[in-house]
Amino acid sequence: MVYKEWLKEWLELYVKPSTKERTYMKYRRQVEKYSPRARGLRGGRAVRGRIAKILRDVTERGMAASTVNGVLFVLKSSLKKAVALGIAHRQFTDAIVSPKAREKKVVCFNKDEQKKIERYVLEHNMPYFFGIALSLYTGLRNG
Numbered sequence: 001m002v003y004k005e006w007l008k009e010w011l012e013l014y015v016k017p018s019t020k021e022r023t024y025m026k027y028r029r030q031v032e033k034y035s036p037r038a039r040g041l042r043g044g045r046a047v048r049g050r051i052a053k054i055l056r057d058v059t060e061r062g063m064a065a066s067t068v069n070g071v072l073f074v075l076k077s078s079l080k081k082a083v084a085l086g087i088a089h090r091q092f093t094d095a096i097v098s099p100k101a102r103e104k105k106v107v108c109f110n111k112d113e114q115k116k117i118e119r120y121v122l123e124h125n126m127p128y129f130f131g132i133a134l135s136l137y138t139g140l141r142n143g
């Protein structure tokens with residue numbers, strides 16, 4: 001079986017029924033975007049090399065550590081299930097470690113910028129603008 005086909009099967013048969021819809025969609029996006037073009041599940045070295053390359057590429061693109069770890073989790077979990085079902089010979093991703101996370105610089109509004117935003121919200125009296133002001137002072141964020 002081709003690994004990419006197995007990933008789709010793993011998602012539909014083992015992930016979708018046992019996780020929340022949002023988790024399933026996150027894993028599906030990761031599979032669609034990052035899954036290796038490996039020939040088969042039995043070619044351990046070839047698949048392992050492609051997986052390591054994917055992780056390196058994702059890291060070099062400056063992706064967040066959580067994205068890199070999420071991709072690695074999907075790859076490891078899918079292969080672990082393949083071994084349990086006898087589709088693959090062994091779980092060879094254990095030797096692959098997550099690349100070191102890079103710290104991202106956080107950019108914040110300064111006090112003057114916050115006051116300008118607050119003033120604009122109050123002057124324009126639009127109900128949905130109050131959420132913007134609320135998030136400035138409470139740390140609320142999307143998601």
